[in-house]
Amino acid sequence: MARRLQGIGTPVRFTxxxxxxxxxxxxxxxAALLAAGHRDLRPSAVSGAPRGPYCLMGACFDCLVRIDGxxxxxxxxTEVAPGMxxxxxxxxxxxxxx
Amino acid sequence: MVREVDVAVIGAGPAxxxxxxxxxxxxxxxTVxxxxxxxxxxxxxxxxxxxxxxxxILGQDYAEGRELVAAFRASRAExxxxxxVWNIGTDRLIDYSxxxxxxxxxxxxxxAATGALERPCPVPGWTLPGVTTAGGLQILLKxxxxxxxxxxxxxxxxxxxxxxxxxxxxxxxxxxxxETLPRGRQAAALARLPGALRAAGYLRKGVALMNAVxxxxxxxxxxxxxxxxxxxxxxxxxxxRAEGGEHRLHCTAVGLHQxxxxxxxxxxxxxxxxxxxxxxxxxxxxxxxxxxxxxxxLYVAGDAGGIGxxxxxxxQGRLVGMHLAARAGRKVAGxxxxxxxxxxxxxxxxxxxxxxxxxxxxxxxxxxxxIVCRCEEVTAGRVRAAVKLGAPGANQVKSLVRTGMGPxxxxxxxxxxxxxxxxxxxxxPDTADYYRIRPPLKPLALTELxxxxxxxxxxxxxxx
Numbered sequence: 394m395a396r397r398l399q400g401i402g403t404p405v406r407f408t409x410x411x412x413x414x415x416x417x418x419x420x421x422x423x424a425a426l427l428a429a430g431h432r433d434l435r436p437s438a439v440s441g442a443p444r445g446p447y448c449l450m451g452a453c454f455d456c457l458v459r460i461d462g463x464x465x466x467x468x469x470x471t472e473v474a475p476g477m478x479x480x481x482x483x484x485x486x487x488x489x490x491x
Numbered sequence: 492m493v494r495e496v497d498v499a500v501i502g503a504g505p506a507x508x509x510x511x512x513x514x515x516x517x518x519x520x521x522t523v524x525x526x527x528x529x530x531x532x533x534x535x536x537x538x539x540x541x542x543x544x545x546x547x548i549l550g551q552d553y554a555e556g557r558e559l560v561a562a563f564r565a566s567r568a569e570x571x572x573x574x575x576v577w578n579i580g581t582d583r584l585i586d587y588s589x590x591x592x593x594x595x596x597x598x599x600x601x602x603a604a605t606g607a608l609e610r611p612c613p614v615p616g617w618t619l620p621g622v623t624t625a626g627g628l629q630i631l632l633k634x635x636x637x638x639x640x641x642x643x644x645x646x647x648x649x650x651x652x653x654x655x656x657x658x659x660x661x662x663x664x665x666x667x668x669x670e671t672l673p674r675g676r677q678a679a680a681l682a683r684l685p686g687a688l689r690a691a692g693y694l695r696k697g698v699a700l701m702n703a704v705x706x707x708x709x710x711x712x713x714x715x716x717x718x719x720x721x722x723x724x725x726x727x728x729x730x731x732r733a734e735g736g737e738h739r740l741h742c743t744a745v746g747l748h749q750x751x752x753x754x755x756x757x758x759x760x761x762x763x764x765x766x767x768x769x770x771x772x773x774x775x776x777x778x779x780x781x782x783x784x785x786x787x788x789l790y791v792a793g794d795a796g797g798i799g800x801x802x803x804x805x806x807q808g809r810l811v812g813m814h815l816a817a818r819a820g821r822k823v824a825g826x827x828x829x830x831x832x833x834x835x836x837x838x839x840x841x842x843x844x845x846x847x848x849x850x851x852x853x854x855x856x857x858x859x860x861x862i863v864c865r866c867e868e869v870t871a872g873r874v875r876a877a878v879k880l881g882a883p884g885a886n887q888v889k890s891l892v893r894t895g896m897g898p899x900x901x902x903x904x905x906x907x908x909x910x911x912x913x914x915x916x917x918x919x920p921d922t923a924d925y926y927r928i929r930p931p932l933k934p935l936a937l938t939e940l941x942x943x944x945x946x947x948x949x950x951x952x953x954x955x
Contacts (some may be wrong), residue, residue, distance in 0.1 A: 394743060398636040398661055399544070417635065418886060419540060424635035432620035432725055433571055438897060439868040443724045445620030447865070447903075449627035450533055451526055454934075455618075456900035465898070465934060470632075472528060 395427040407477035416473040423449060423456045423468035426479070434458055434468060436484035457482060496520045496569075497600035498815055499585055500578050501757060504532020506793025506804035506811075507604030508559050511568040513812025517821040521568040522596060524587055528573050530560050532606055533626065534801045535632040548660045551635060552696075552801070555813035555913060557806060578930035583788055586930070593939045594946055600788050600815050603758060604808060607751035607794035610850055611907040612646060613857040616720025617747060618865050625654050625748035638663035639744035643729045645669040645718055646748035647685075648848045649697060654699040654746065658708040666742055667710040669731055671749075671851045674714050689836055694843075712738065716853065720745050749850045752906055753795050759928035761786040767921030770845040773799055773906060774925060780920035781814045782807060790815070799838050806834040855910045863911065864904040866897020871911055878915040884924040885909050898934050901926040 401417035408414060409431055416425035423446040426434065433443035434456050446456040449469045456468035459480040468479070500507045517522045523530075531538045535556030546554045563570075571589060578586040579601065586595045609624040616622065623631075624642060631637040632654075642665045644655055655668050687694060705711055715733040720726055730739045750772075758765065758776040763784040764788045765774045775797040782790045792811045793804030810830050811824045853935035857863060859872030869892050877891040885908055888894055894908045895901030901908070905926055913923040931940075 394640050395631070395637050396640055396663075398548075398638060398663070419537070420635045424631055424637050427631065428635065428637045434620070434783065437618070438866065442618065442868075443620050444618060444865075445725075446623060447618075447627060448609065448624050449630040451933075452899060454900040457898065463936070470526065487903060 394430060397428050405473045405475050407473055407475065407479060409479045410481060414479075418473075420473050421449075421469050422458065422460065422466075422471045422473055422477070422479055425473050426468065433481075435482050438485075441484035493584065494596040496522045496596055496598050497819060498522070498600050498602060498812075499524065499596065500568075500604055501525075501585075501602035502532065502606055502793070502795075503527065503530040503563070503570070503572075504534060504604060504606050504793060504804065505556065505559060505716055505801045506601065506606070506795075506808035507532070508563040508601075508673045509805040509808030509809075510602045510604060510790075510792050510812040510815075511823065512562050513560070514568045514810050514815050515566040515568040515818075517813070517816030517823055519816060519819055519821065522571060522598070523563075523568055524571045524574040524576055526573065526575050526587070530563055530570070530572070531556055533630065535560060536630060537881075538633075541633070545633075545636065548657055550657065550660075553633075556801070575684060575930045575933050576757075577935055579757065579789075581761070581786075586863070588933075588935060588939055591936070591939065593935075593942055598788075600790060602790045602792055602808075602811055602815075603784075604792045604804070605754045605757055605795045606804075607798060608754045608902055610749040610752050610854070611863070611903050612747035612749050612854055613861050613863045613871065613904075613906075613907050614718045614720060614747070614854070615858070615861050616722060616726070618862055618868075619720055619722045619726050620724070621722070621726030621744045622720055623744070623746055625650050625746045626751070628746045629654050629657070630831075630903050632657060632661065639665075640748075641666065641741075641743040642746060643669060643740050643742045643744070644746045644748070645671065645715070645729060645731070647672045647851060648748050648750040649700075649844060650751070651746075651748040651872050652697065652700045652704060655704045655709065659709065661705055661795045664704075664707050664709050665741055665746070667712060668704060669712045669715045669718070669729065669733070669740075671715050671718065671846070671853070672713065673852065674849055678847070680843055683843040683846050687840050689839035693840040718853075724948045749854050750848055751794065751798055753797060754902075755795075755905070755925065756900075756902065756928055756932050758784055758786075758789070758791060758795070759925065760930065763789065765925070769795060769921065770842060772845075772850055772920070773798070782811050799841060803834055803837045806837065807831050810834070839883055855907070856914050857911070863896065864894040866895075866899050866903075867893040869894045869904075874904060874908055874911045875915045882912075883916070885926050886924065888912060889926060900928065900932070
């Protein structure tokens with residue numbers, strides 16, 4: 394499990410899949426979710442296998458989530474904000490040999 | 492009218508900040524565009540927010556970044572944080588996106604200070620949640636003070652030992668370091684040791700890091716082979732062979748590392764000439780003595796031009812800033828010759844490190860069943876099958892099996908796919924080609940793109 398070295402001070406509260414998450418101000422969505430025990434952030438585009446943050450620096454796009462209705466947001470490049478509604482994107486089932 | 496500046500710097504790591512500070516000090520108009528919300532790049536990430544506890548964990552090299560960031564904040568350079576550059580035209584028009592809005596500016600000179608990417612580590616299971624790059628773990632530590640409790644670090648390179656020692660200092664040591672350095676590497680690197688002694692400080696630091704990790708009681712496995720990350724929906728363990736036997740470590744997180752490579756997106760976008768650097772085992776853009784690429788007016792400072800580390804990046808940035816000032820007829824206060832001497836001394840460690848930490852051969856030639864392109868879930872076997880069908884290079888393979896066609900646009904798989912193709916064709920790596928990089932450099936919402944005529948009504952639609 395991931396954990397925090399320090400307390401979070403006045404928490405920034407948002408939700409992931411409707412579940413409450415407390416973050417520290419300045420956290421990225423990816424860091425806050427990992428610290429709260431959420432590793433599986435999206436289904437992969439082809440097989441739908443679970444994926445989580447890999448590079449944490451905006452290069453790999455494996456942490457794409459839906460934030461306040463907007464799809465394909467990079468969780469590692471987005472700072473948490475109070476009341477954010479973060480959700481997994483649906484797997485649209487693109488198959489082999491498209 | 493499109494806004495015009497003398498210098499646009501892309502990236503606010505040490506190279507970009509140093510270039511901006513020098514050019515602005517000489518009176519040039521400078522704009523720095525960076526994807527992060529605060530300056531520092533990856534190496535000095537979140538440095539302005541770091542308290543004494545965080546600085547103690549991350550060490551003196553990290554703390555050194557404070558001076559540069561402060562100088563940048565005090566400079567007259569314009570700073571556009573959280574700004575993503577998604578296109579640069581041959582007319583040096585830079586399109587970027589900031590806070591969901593697009594904008595553009597034109598620069599007389601552009602400095603690409605876009606840093607490094609981690610070399611891809613295609614091993615079985617590397618797409619499972621819980622697997623990150625070693626750099627990713629460092630980003631979590633620097634940016635949020637978040638650490639993994641149940642972690643194994645696997646791979647090779649200075650960064651692997653650095654993050655291990657930082658985690659030890661944070662009171663969150665990894666369960667093990669599994670080093671994949673093949674036997675004989677130390678002997679191979681020995682010939683380059685005398686040259687490295689010019690930068691002996693780095694050698695001492697490296698040895699100190701490794702000792703600190705071992706002293707803390709972290710299990711260290713050396714010459715490991717056959718890495719396989721286990722788990723169905725998340726990491727449950729790591730298997731490997733070492734010390735003459737099979738090992739299986741339970742863990743919920745794995746940090747992979749095989750060194751870093753220049754981030755090629757900007758220089759490839761502008762079709763700059765690149766060369767294969769056999770020592771760094773990577774492509775890098777061809778640069779002249781003033782760090783100018785083969786695209787006139789585009790300069791590269793820092794790791795994007797070849798891996799040299801944070802200090803070399805800052806020195807290169809300063810040199811580029813001074814060159815741009817001199818080129819514009821401005822008075823330059825600093826002494827470029829002294830900086831070049833310091834740069835050469837700093838880079839003296841690299842040939843030794845490059846020989847010691849050349850990428851693991853297994854990483855360059857993964858098994859057929861291993862996923863190489865994470866976005867499109869394309870295995871090494873499918874890349875080889877495309878080569879067998881006659882695809883001669885990365886772009887033909889891309890057309891056939893979609894490698895590099897996902898949202899990361901080849902940032903993760905690019906060099907791995909090029910290496911697999913070269914090996915499958917029996918061709919040396921320097922003959923391999925690379926994905927043709929096209930705009931947008933990062934995915935863009937259609938609503939943003941649709942606003943384009945509003946921001947630049949006088950622009951003609953043009954070829955990128």
